[in-house]
Every structure is written in structure tokens, then in C-alpha cells.
Amino acid sequence: MDKRQEFIPPILLALFVAILPHVAGLPLWVIAWCAFMWTYVMVAIKHNRPPPGRFVRNALAVIGLAGLLLTYHTRIDATAYVSLLAIMAAIKPLEISTHRDGMVTVFLAYFIVITSLFQSETLLMTIYMFVSVLVTTAVLVRINDPAGRLKAHFRLSALILAQAVPLMLALFFLFPRLEGSLVGFQRSDFGITGFSETLRPGMVSRLVEDDSVAFRVEFDDGIPGFEQLYWRGVVFVHFDGSNWRHERWLRESAPPETGVNDGVSYRVILEPHRSRWLFALDFPLMIPDTGRLYEDFTVLSRDPVFRTKRYVMTSDLRDHTGKTGFPGDELIRLPGSGNPESRALAARLAESSDSPGEVIRRALDYFRDNDFVYTLTPPLAGRNPVDDFLFSARSGYCEHYASAFAFLMRSAGIPARVVGGYQGGEINPYGNYLIVRQSFAHAWVEVWDEDKGWFRVDPTYVVAPGRISDGPGDGLQPGAFGGFTGRYLQPFEALLRQARFGWDAFSKNWQAWFEGYSVEQQKALLERLGIAYSYRTGPLMLLGAGLSLVALLFGVYLVIQLRGKTEKPDLVKKRYEEFLRKMAHAGIARLPGEGPMEFAERAALARPDLAPAINEITGIYIMLRYAPLPHDPDAPGKLADGVKKFRPSAVASKD
């Protein structure tokens, strides 16, 4: 039988299931590569074509590696690693010809499964992991039982999984966790969403359709009004004519002196974003130990956030910091030239105003009175993007408004900066917490005033007040949210929203519990059992306990599975053995390896007087043993009778 036909399609299934979660993160050509190879293999099998030779396979391996090198150069990060696995997974099926090849390829699938876990630990991923292990194990069974039915293989796989789960849980809870990691490893910026260090036009608006969760927030006492929910992330101070850039070199600072000491306290559960930003409500008063507060009142984590991070913060929700010193010329600096019309507008506003406050008011009036449009799809800007926005296009998303407004302020000599972060949130009624999605990304402006210090001005609010009070979708031009969801799912929207909130609440609790399970929880677990945990001996005790529990479970399985499975020596055999014993007493012993027929023939020749009895007993025995079913139900009784009555005299054989 051609092993390829039996093995490969299920193995491809296992590989496909394993790679699926990676599809978004892999380079397009790697995905195409896999798709091509697997299709080729399937076609080749269908048409019974021989697998490609060693030369072709080696050449493909070299091409694949070269492609990787071109894509990643020498940057060895997680994506590069997964791409390498994917390329191997694509070529490997070409050379499966033996049982061993099949097994090794399935191990590769298991390996790919774990790499996707390192990138996401969500509930969804956990469920998916079980599914892919189920599939992969079923394929493993298939390789070892090619004649069986696939359905039976899945059933057995499910049984094995179900039996493995208690062992898994015992080890999971008791396997000692360490603090920190063994060796550092460069993590990639896999699927990074959210903010970067530069604010480009279009950067925020591209997030609007990204429904993924940026972070969740639980408030100690009630969720504040939406107009107050400005989640500060990054402060952009350097303007080059179209982009705003973050200042890398910041001094640490004390919290702003707002005069308020007991702000609003809340817990943030931040999804990994691979950067150091820790989002805080304006303006942070107390920050977590793992973070640092900088002079622009942003909070940065000590290490990039690769895993879900929980932190507690306290903020003062007023829109200004209170008196601070003059922030420096840096905050009114603009490029030497460009955007002349905007500069002229700023100069006019400054000339006709008595105070900075009036300049701000009149600049906002300018936005209000000139039919500005809030849209995700503004026309492309030219060489003077601020001029284009303010005087010709007059449409854009929040970053356009923030950028133009800050430009006007600086042109008028007022220190201003752009703040990037999130605004608002979604209240989950199940669990009463706030979900802040990537789509809530926002940019606003902070202006410095001698008395108030830094205070927040949100020009978007003037153009689209609903954006602030009702969420990011509101106030957008119709058609911005087109597509499938908008058109066809309208009637189910309420239901969908509810389901989504329910899932979110459940998965948040799961994540908080599951991902957070660590050395502290183990300590608590042991202490609840009345065992003191010390950091020196604790891990050993846990390991011992875990292994004992596994051994115990294993023993229980053994007993259950193997109990009574050994068939009692059957009576037919027992009767026949009795007959053999009697024959041996009579001087004719069966030789090793001598079959019943041979023995009977020999014995009948040696003792013709016993021949009829020997032949009858042997005949019934052979029939019960060898003749096809069903047997005569009386036969065992006859055998027993025959053997019982069989009393050979010890007469010497007359050979």
C-alpha cells in the first residue's frame, strides 16, 4: 500500500490547523509557499505521481531559507522563527514516505501549535489549542492505524485527551513557576497595533475599524462620564511639517500638583502591545511600582509589555495640571517654513486677541464656523498639509484636527503639544467594567497656560461632539462604516453586542485568573493547604507534589483500564491441558511446538487402543479453537465429558 496516500492528507490537515493562527503574522509569500506545496502534494497523490527527488527537495529548502534571509536579514525574532517552521512544514510533506517521517511531521505540527501560544494567551487561543491538539493527535492515531476509520481516530483522540486532562491540571497547578525568565529572548513586534513614537496623518484613523481590545478598566467607585475619559498614552512634541514625534529623552517627574490628593482609582488590564506605554487617565497622580512617571505626565513601564499587564492607578480627572513652569522653547518650535497660510491665520488670531485663552477660543471657532467635516477618508495632503487641511480639504480625523490646532497655537506663540491615547470606552454591563478598544484611539492637544499649567483642548469635540460622548463611530460621515456588518447585521446588532459583552466579560475573568497564575498563587494554594511555602524549598515541594499526584492518577488509570482485562484462562484450553497431562502420564508427552493435530496423529499411532478417544477430544478441541464461528453450544460440555472419561492406562506403547 502506498503510505503517502494514507498519511499525507491527514498530516496536511494537522499542519494546516497548527499554522492557521499564524496566518495574520506571516509574510504573504510564506503563506503562498505553504499553500502551493500542499496543493502540489495533494495533486501529486491524487494522480499517483512520485514525490520529487532529493535534489528538488534540497533546492526548495535552500530557496525557502534564502527567502527568509531576504525577508528578515539577520533579525531572528518570533515571526522569523515561525516562518522557518512554516517553510519546513510546507516542504516536509513532499518527503514523507515512512512511518517515521509521518510521526516527525506531526511533532512539527505540535511545535507550531506552541509558538502560537507564545503570542497570545487569550481564552479563544486556549480553546483553539485544545482543538488543534485533538486534530493532531487524531492524525497521530491515523498514522499508526492506517486501516481504521478517521471518525474512530477522532473518537480515540478525544478519549486520550479527556484522560490526559487530569494529569495536565495536576501538573499545571503544581509545576513550580519561577519569577522572571531564564534567558532573555528578543520578542518581535508581532501584530503591533496602537501607537508608535510618531504621529502620522492617518495613524489614528486606521485604528478605527480595529475592534481588538487595547485595555480594560475596572473602577473602584463608578465609571466617570465619557467626556472625562482621556487615556493618556504618548505625548508628541516635535513637528516636522507633517508628522509629530515623541521626545525620547524625558526626565522622570513627580505627579502634577493639581491640589487634589485622592483622585479616581482604577485597575487597568492592558493587552500586550509590545511597547512601554501604560495608559492613564488625565492626569495620573499615583502610578504602579512597575512604571515610571515622566515630565510630560506619561507613564512608561520598565519593560515592554509582552504579556497582559495589570496595574492600579489613581488620576485626577480635571482637564488641567495646575501651575507648571514655562515648558521651554521646544514647545513653540516649528519648522522654518511651510504652511504659510496657516501661519498667517495664527498671526491674525494672535493680533486680534487679548489673551492666549482668546486665541484658543477663536481658533476653535474657526473650526466650528467653516464647515469642517469629521471623516476617516480625507483627501491626500500635499506639501503643506496643515494649509491643505485648514483651507481646502477641511475634512479629516482627530489627528488632523489635533495637529492643525497645535500648529496654530505654536504659530501664535502658545506652547502646545499633541497627546495620543484613547478616548472613552465601552461599558460592559456584565461585570461593569470599561472596554477600551483600538478603535477608541484618539489624539488631542494640550496647551500651556501660566495659571492653569497644561490644559486639554480637544478640537475634534468642536467638530464632532458625538465622538466624545457616544464613541468613535458617532459623528462620522455616513458610509464610513459600510460593509457587511453595517448593512446586514443591523437587526441582530443588539443581540450581537450582548453576546460580545458576555464573551468579553468571561474571557477577561479567564485571562485574569489563567494568565495571572504564578508563583504567588502557588504559594497561596500551598498555604491554604496548611503548608508553609518558602522560596527555596517551595518549588521542590510543588514538583514533588505534582509528580506524586500524576503518579497517583496514573495508577488509578492503570487499575481502571487494566482491571479484569486479562481473560481468565479459558475452560477449553484447561480441558485440553488436562487431556495433555493424562497423555503425559500415559507416557506420551506433547513436544514443544507440536500442534494438536500432529500430537494426536503421533499419539494415535503410538496407542491405537486410545485412538478414538484421542481423536474425538482433539477433534472437538480443534473445532472449538479453529473452526469458524458459531460453534456448537454443546461442544465445550462434550469436551469436558470426553476428557473426564479419558483414563489411559500406562501401557507401554508397542511401536
Place this chain on the structure above:
Amino acid sequence: MIRPKKPTPLPVVLDRHRVYIFPTRQGLLFIVVLIAMLAGSINYNNNLGFLLVFLLGGILLVSMIHTYRNLLGLQVLSVSAAPVFAGDDAVFNVLLYAGRHARKAVSVSAGQYTSEKPDLHARVDEGVPVSVPAQQRGLLIPESFTVSTVYPVGLFSAWSVLRPGSDCTVYPFPKGVFTPIHDPDIHKGGRKSGLAAGADDYKGLKTYQPGDSFRHIAWKALSKGQGLFAKDFGGAARRSVVVFDFSKVGGNDTEDRLSKLCAMILRASRENRRYGLVLPGKTIPPGSGDAHRHRCLKALAVFEDDGTDG
């Protein structure tokens, strides 16, 4: 691994004293992969990674029980082989009885020669034929038979080594154009007249007599409790009696002579003659039938040349 060198009396139940289990090479590789995954999970402090590693570890342990169970309690009833001629494959029929539950993918091997049975149904005897090339005449006795399985996931192998001592009689390779049977030189005892009915003419049942071929036992009658009968095919032909004598067969050497004798016996048997055999040190009186033929050919198979070239 200490294996009993003493012969295994059949039938035997593969109980826990007889079944060994150890990871296969793929199983060992799997363990290495798991250790690597565990190291990764520890490094990243990734609980989901831990979960997967422990799930796979659990699968490994559970699969061990499944594999063990697939072999445990299996009964090996007999190992037997029909005689073959040198140069053919000796087919040892290893008769297995699955017992209470069905078993899958059980292999039986004799040395490097393996045969796999995808399914063994519950409570049914099933034979697994293991072919071993029979190069030389004599008794082919494989040192041991190994019954093994890696089902269901191939990570563990459970096996049991049996030494049933079963043999396969390997007749000499029949060869050569031999002297016609009527040749007076090898013709002894003269003709006896009386050509009986053709061998294939079924005449009915007769009472079983010692020496009647087992192939002719009327199983149906036996199973109905009517007693032991043999099917009468008209009896052996009694056309003539010939005796084949080792010392009178020409040939280059002993093996050559044995091969020629073998061919002669086969022909005589086919022609339904009564024939005898004379070998140095052994004489088989004339007879006929399957048992007689086997007796003669076996004598050739196990013949040991004591140096006296006849």
C-alpha cells in the same frame, strides 16, 4: 533486559510478566520536543505553553496505558507452519486470540521478518502469517517470535518475546529428471495389482481409523455429535509398491541425491503409489497418504550425512 531463554509453552497469555513497554524512537524524540517546549514555557513564563506541554505529557502517559492494554491479555494459541521446500518461504501461522476486547495494529515478527494485523476482533482466533525464507532443508526453528504493538499513537512500543520452539519442516528442493519409477533397480517388492478408485472420488463417510488423514475428518458430523468419521475418497491407490533407496540414487553429493529423492517421492505420491524409503540408518516401510509422504520427506529434510557416502 533479561528475557527467559527457556521455551515458551503455548498457548500462552501475554500477562504483565510477559509484556514489556518502552518509548519508541519517535517517543523519545517526542520527549525531547516536550522538554524543549517546557524550557520555552518556563522562559516566557507562559501559562498556556505550560498547559500545552502538560497536556501533551498527559497524552504521552495515557498513550502508554493504551499501548500496554492493546497487548495485555492477548493469547498466543499456537505457532505452526506447513512444510515447505527449500527456497520457499516458511509461513509460520501465529494464532492469536484477542480475548475480551478487540486489538488493533498488532505485529508479529520473527527476527527481521514482520507481519502486521490491523485488526484483531474480540473473542475470535486470528492467524498472523509470518514469512521466513527457508534456505536450507531441515527444521527451521526461529529463535523467537516477538508480538508487539505501537498502537494508538506510536510513542510507546509494547512487546512480548516468545520462544515457542515451533519448527517448519523444510523439505529438500525437488530437482532433476529422475529415473523412472518402474526402473527395476529401485523397484523392490514388485507390483501389487488392484488399482483403486481415483483419489478425488468422494465415496461417503467411513468410521475414522487411526492413520486416516486429518484432512479427511468430517467436521460437520463431529460437530453434530455423530461421532468421528472420515471422508472416504476411495482410499489410497495400490497400484504398485516402490522403494526409494538413497544408496541407489545417482548424484553429485548428498544434497543432490536428497533433492532427487524428494522429487521421486512427490511423483510417487501424486501417482497414488505405495512407496518406501531407505536412507542410511533409517528405513521407512512402504505406505501411502499424506502422513506417509510427510514422514518420508521429513526424513529427507532432517537427514544427517554421517560421512558414509553411499
